[in-house]
Every structure is written in structure tokens, then in C-alpha cells.
Amino acid sequence: MVVIALGVPQVVDQFGLLQLTIFAAMCILALSLGFVWGYGGILCFGQSAFFGLGAYAYAVTAVDLGESTAAAILAVLVPAVFAALLGYFMFYGRLSDVYLGVITLSVTLIFFNLMNSTAGDAYRVGKARLNGFNGMPSLPTLNVPGDPARLLDPTETFYLVMAFLVIVYVGLHVLLASHFGRVVVAIRENEARCELLGYDVRLHKLLVFTIGGGIAGLAGCLFANWGAFVSPNVFSLTMTSQIIIWVIVGGLGTLVGPIIGCLIMQYLATTLGTQQLANTNLIFGIIFLAFVLLVPRGIVPSLRALGARAPGPSRVHDPA
Amino acid sequence: MSDAVLQTLGLSIRFGGVEAVRGVDFTLAERELRCLIGPNGAGKSTLFKLLTGQLKPTAGRIVFRGHDITGHHTHAIARRGIGIKTQVPSLFDGLTVREHLWLAARRTNPAERARAITEEILERIGLASLANGAVGRLSHGLRQWVELGTVLAGNPELILLDEPAAGMTHDEVARTAELVREINRTHALIVVEHDMQFVRMIARTVTVMHQGAVLVEDTMDQIMKNATVRDIYLGKHGGS
Numbered sequence: 001m002v003v004i005a006l007g008v009p010q011v012v013d014q015f016g017l018l019q020l021t022i023f024a025a026m027c028i029l030a031l032s033l034g035f036v037w038g039y040g041g042i043l044c045f046g047q048s049a050f051f052g053l054g055a056y057a058y059a060v061t062a063v064d065l066g067e068s069t070a071a072a073i074l075a076v077l078v079p080a081v082f083a084a085l086l087g088y089f090m091f092y093g094r095l096s097d098v099y100l101g102v103i104t105l106s107v108t109l110i111f112f113n114l115m116n117s118t119a120g121d122a123y124r125v126g127k128a129r130l131n132g133f134n135g136m137p138s139l140p141t142l143n144v145p146g147d148p149a150r151l152l153d154p155t156e157t158f159y160l161v162m163a164f165l166v167i168v169y170v171g172l173h174v175l176l177a178s179h180f181g182r183v184v185v186a187i188r189e190n191e192a193r194c195e196l197l198g199y200d201v202r203l204h205k206l207l208v209f210t211i212g213g214g215i216a217g218l219a220g221c222l223f224a225n226w227g228a229f230v231s232p233n234v235f236s237l238t239m240t241s242q243i244i245i246w247v248i249v250g251g252l253g254t255l256v257g258p259i260i261g262c263l264i265m266q267y268l269a270t271t272l273g274t275q276q277l278a279n280t281n282l283i284f285g286i287i288f289l290a291f292v293l294l295v296p297r298g299i300v301p302s303l304r305a306l307g308a309r310a311p312g313p314s315r316v317h318d319p320a
Numbered sequence: 321m322s323d324a325v326l327q328t329l330g331l332s333i334r335f336g337g338v339e340a341v342r343g344v345d346f347t348l349a350e351r352e353l354r355c356l357i358g359p360n361g362a363g364k365s366t367l368f369k370l371l372t373g374q375l376k377p378t379a380g381r382i383v384f385r386g387h388d389i390t391g392h393h394t395h396a397i398a399r400r401g402i403g404i405k406t407q408v409p410s411l412f413d414g415l416t417v418r419e420h421l422w423l424a425a426r427r428t429n430p431a432e433r434a435r436a437i438t439e440e441i442l443e444r445i446g447l448a449s450l451a452n453g454a455v456g457r458l459s460h461g462l463r464q465w466v467e468l469g470t471v472l473a474g475n476p477e478l479i480l481l482d483e484p485a486a487g488m489t490h491d492e493v494a495r496t497a498e499l500v501r502e503i504n505r506t507h508a509l510i511v512v513e514h515d516m517q518f519v520r521m522i523a524r525t526v527t528v529m530h531q532g533a534v535l536v537e538d539t540m541d542q543i544m545k546n547a548t549v550r551d552i553y554l555g556k557h558g559g560s
Contacts, residue, residue: 179426186423189412196372196410197424197474198398 005162009155017158022226023266024161027259028168029219030246034258035172036212037247039181041188042205043097046104047243049111050079050213052234054220056115056130059230062140063128068225069145075221076214083213084206091202091209105240112235135231142225161222165259168215172255175211184208238281245288251298260299324383325350325478325508326371331380332532333370340366342532343380348478353504355519355540356512358529359552364512365407367529368480372404373397384478403476407483407512409463413456417447417466420455424473437473445469445499460487468496472503479503481511485518497521528552 009017033047057078061071086107090100119132130136142157144150152160175181184204187194191201224230233239242265250261265284272280295302326348333341341363348354356364369375371382373394381390389397412420421441426434442448445465450458455466464484471479484500485493493515500522503509513519519526523540530552536543543549 179431182419182423182426186412186415186419189414190410192374192394193410193412193470194423195394196374196398196404196406197470198395198427199423200393200395 002166005159005166009158014154017154018226019270021154021158021161022223023263024158024165025219025222025226026246026266027262028161028165028222029216029243030250030258030262031165031168031172031255032212032215032219033243033247034250034252034255035215036208038252038254038258039176039188040184040205040208040212042209042212043101044104044209044212045101045244046106046108046240047212047216048235048240049104049108050083050216051220051223051239051243052108052111052115052230052232053079053082054217055224055230055234056136056220057217058221058224059136059139060125060128060130063136064126066140067148068140068142071140072142072221075224076217079217079220080210080214084210087206087209087213091205094202108235108240109237112232112237115232115235133232135229135233137229139224139228139230141228157225161226164218164222168218169255169259176255180204180207242284245284245291247298248288249291249298251300251302254298254300254304257298257300264299323350324348325352325385326510327383328371329381329383331367331370331377331382333366333375334378340532341370341377344529344532344534346527346534348508348510351504351506351508353500353509353511353522353524355523355526356510356529357514357516357519357526357543358535361531362529363532364529365482366532368404368406368482368510368512371397371480372402398474398476401477402480403471403474403478404480405464405467405471405482405484407486409460409467411455411463411467411470414454416452417455417458417469418442418451420466420470421473424470425475427474437475441469441473444472446495461489461492464488464496468499476507478508478510481509481513483513484511485513485515493518494521 008020012020029047029051032050033044036042036044036047054075058071058075061074062068065071090103095103115130116133118130119134121129123130123132128136142152142160144152176185183194183199187199187201187204194201220234223234246261246265247258248261249265250259251257265287268283269280272278272283291298324347326346328344328346331341331344331346332339344367356367358364366375370377373389373392373396376391381388383389384400384402387400389400418438421438422434425437429437442451445468447462447465447469450462455463458466464487468481468484481500485496488496497518500509500511511522520540525537526540526543527537528535528543528549535552536546536549538546
């Protein structure tokens, strides 16, 4: 991944580089759900809520301060804190999986409707007008910390996003190999047994959910920075279902899976979008159904099963 | 009360109209090995669920080493030092045998020590050769052993075993009995079991439960002679 990151700007034109930058940002988003759902066993239908919160937190703060460093930090903190609050009610309230799905999805759609109805001068945070469904255009993009005049150019942004992707990927691997991570996987396998061994299941799930929220927020920040634009569509049903499709296609219970699923589906979306051959959502729906029915474990776990006993770093954690 | 490991006072739980456990007063002494027997539906497993916090009693108290743990969370009770092997082995099917023991050992021990305990228990339960295999593929008898090992790795002060010999061959039952006696040298145990041969191998004091209440508490020999116990087991007037 590091080699690709360093080599790509040498061989790809500006447009391709921008494409890859957004792909990488979305891969971070895919990783967040891959972690929360694939390892934590928490089916979150509302991962885009944290993504959108991150994007808006960045947008509002960057406009108000005219400097992006604090904005980027808040873009991670705000969704993480929100995830912690939401998670507290869900996990400490002992809600079952189905309700978890319903609540996270509802929260996302509430944000979607809320942000859509913030058109007009009255809805502003400091200098930042929220602009309802029109979204917030011409956002300040990321600058070198402490120097608002020194903005990152597309190549630097690409390096930065790739660096974050690598950090998140490696960081999650390290986390999963730790005591905490192994308990998280054990909870996915059998909650009751974990409690009988003395592990506080609620606390572990809450932490997983919070970390996932923060990572999704980081992706939201990079997304808003990429287009210098954010609109309520970050909270839309399309957005939130896309993330689930990435993870399903790539494979639950792996970290590479969501990245691969995300890349394939994003590439498809871009290609279909430019050629206007068929409705993208229709194709996505068909692919989703095909995977659920035919390759329910997703690409990566299925390939691993085919490759029989191919040793992988996360072998012990994978459901066999 | 202070030299009792565990004490229940009038412990009861009611599911709708059924009182599954009725006013159970039960005392377990330091390093005691108690067998709990009784026909199906007598409330033995329900009592275990109450003791481990998986169910909350509707009345009564549970005192563990002088601390009232009534209504505490399952994980908090486990942290106090009560470990349980459940009736149907409760395991992490996707994880290996080694991972099970490690998870139990690591909660209370630093990494290095947890690894040592894991290897030690693997030897003790004779599953070293299967250590890296996923538990989901093991037979019921072996799963029993994995769960027993997992409980041991956590080194709880009080160990509850719900039908530890179920699904085992004759030799395995004998080995389990031996292991239980060995554990009892350092730990207090309560064992629920239907297999009378197994009970005879390990038991000193036996508590008989019937329809949610304690029927009688005595030595194994006395219990076997007890006419009422025989009646409820043979169903003379216990089937009602």
C-alpha cells in the first residue's frame, strides 16, 4: 500500500490522482464499518451519520476559523463523542441487534432531514451558513498546520489521505491483535461467555462504536476537503447503504475486504456514472443481492477459503 | 457466615406463574465440593443462572465471601471470582482452543503469565494437540473440556459446573471426575450432574432439588437410601 501511495502520483494524471484520493478517503470509511460490524459484530446502518458529522464539523469549523487543523481534529472528535453518547444508550440499554440497526438508520435519516431544512440565513454557526439542501460550497481545504495560507496541493493531499488510510489500516490491525481487540472478537463470537469470564461487554462495544465513529468522521473530513463541498447527501440512504455494500462485497471479518469492496464498487460507480449505460443504483442493488445470495462471505474470505490455509496476519481472528 | 464461600438466603425467582426456584437457603463452605442433583426442571440450572447474574432473583439474597452480589451484573460477579461451565458449552466457535484459555487467563494476568497459564491448562486438560483448531469443529465431549479449561484458566475462587460429564464416554467421565477432585484441592465447587456414577465418584455432600426447592441435603450414602429421593427420580409421585 505504501509503495502504491508513493508511486502513483508519478504515473497518474491530475484527474486520476483526484479520483484515487477520494477512493482512499472512502476506503477509510469502509474500514470504519468493517471494524464495527465485521469485528465488533455491531450492525450499524448509520455509519454515514458519523461520516456526515465529520464532514460538517470540518466544514463549519474551517469556515469559521479559516484554518483547517482544528477543523480536522473536530471532524474526528465530534462524531466520536456523538457515537459514544448514542452507543451508551444503545449498549447500556441492552438493545438487541435489530433495534440497533433501526436506531442507527433512523439517526442518519434524522440528520439528513435536519440538515436539509437548514436553508436560509437563520441557520448559521458563526460565519458558516449551513445552506440546507444546497450544501456548503467553497470550503477552505486543508492547510499545513499553523499556516492557513499554505494549502495542500492535490499531490500532497493524495499523500496525506493515503497516509491516513495506512495509519487507520495498520492501527486497526494492531488494535485487533491487542488484548482489547481479541476480547472484541470474542464478544462477536459469544457475548454471554465473555460476561461469564468477567469482561464488560457493554464497555467494549461502546469503545468499538466510538472508535468506528471517529474513523468515519476522519473519512468525512477528507471527503469534505476533497470536493471543498459538503451537502446533506452525506447522510442519505444511498450513502449509508453504499458503505454496507462495500463491506458485504469485500467480506466481513477482514480489514482488506472492505477496502477491496470499496475500490471495486467506487470504480464501478464512476464508470457507470460516466457512461450512462445503466442506472448505478440498480446495478448496485443487483450486485448486492448477488453477493448476499451467492457469495455471502464476500470476496476476501471466500478467496482465503479457496486458497486453503494461506496464512494471514489476522487468521486467528477470522471466523473459520 | 464469614467462613462460608457462598450463601443464599430465601433465593427465589418467578417466571410468570411458575416459581422456578423457591426460597433456597444454601451454604457452601471453604473448599467444599457439593453435588446438586434433582430431576429435570428441579431448578438446578436456574439456580446457577441466579448465582452468576444471568437471571435476577425476584426475592432473596446471594452472599459471596461476605459481599452481597444479589442483582449484580454477570461480568461483575465473574470478576468477584465465580466461574461457570454452562450446561450447553458456551464457547467462541470461531476461535481456537488456545485463544479461549488465553482470553480467560489474560483478564487477571499480565501477557507473559497468561501465556504460561494457557500452556499449562492445555496440558492439564489434554488438548495440547488441538490447541490451534477452531472450537466449532470439536465434539460435544471435547467442547466440555475446552469450557472446563477456560473456566480453570480464569482461576475463579468458586467454580460451578453444570453437567460436566454429559456427552462423555466412560473413560472421559472418569478423567473428568479425577480433574474435579484435583480442582477441589484448591477451589470450592458446585457440580450439577445427572450421571449418578459420576456423582458417586466425586461426591461427599449432596443437595437434592425438587420443584425449585431444596428437598434434602446429606451424604451420598444417605441420599441413595432416601425413599423420597428415589421416588422423585423414579417418578412415583414426582411427575405431577
